Amino acid sequence: MSVGILGTKLGMTQIFDEAGVAIPVTVIQAGPCTVTQVKTQQTDGYCAIQVGYGVVKPKALNRPLLGHLAKSSAAALRHLNEYRTDASADYALGQELKADIFSAGQIVDVIGTSIGRGFAGNQKRNNFGRGPMSHGSKNHRAPGSIGAGTTPGRVYPGKRMAGRLGGTRVTIRKLTIVRVDADRNLILIKGAIPGKPGALVNVVPTNKVGR
Helix, strand or coil: CCCCCEEEEEEHHHHHHCCCEEEEEEEEEEEEEEEEEEEEEEHCCCCCCEEEEECCCCCHHHHHHHHHCCCCCCEEEEEEEEECCCCCCHCCCCCEEEEECCCCCCCEEEEEEEECCCEEEEHHCCCCCCCCCCCCCCCCCCCCCCCCCCCCCCCCCCCCCCEECCEEEEEEEEEEEEEEEECEEEEEEEECCCCCCCCEEEEEEECCCCC
């Protein structure tokens, strides 16, 4: 597995390629992230690095976390994430990871929290069809039958019904990096990614092959 980076979704815009074709892109403020822990086979039983992102005031963190960050001389960082890599020995405590670890044309996965949409009905949440809209119908957006009565006499777990929509961890796979601005630590990714502007995102090289 490869090392990724944490960042902040800034929003969407469009850029134009050499042929004048408009490409919709999402702009991500990628890092800088600080390496806060290096794990090796000898010390932890596996190889990985832990990175931190998002500088906050020290009073926003508890003392155990501040003590952990002090080992790498890192500032108070709100978000920590671990990446498995066989080359963990190539990284040092306190090392900074920036947007230049990626390149244009690279295929990545983006992990984030989808936009919360509150309580939603079956039509919006599960893409169900509605009932008849003619006069006299009382089943416009009702859920309809949710199971038999006597047997089993209950609703099976996982039944698709109305409920909370969004606000969950979502991974969008195989997105293409269109441009990397190393000076401003910006990554432009083709297409949309989870979350609203200002949301935390995790960009990692894709580990899927084929379609």
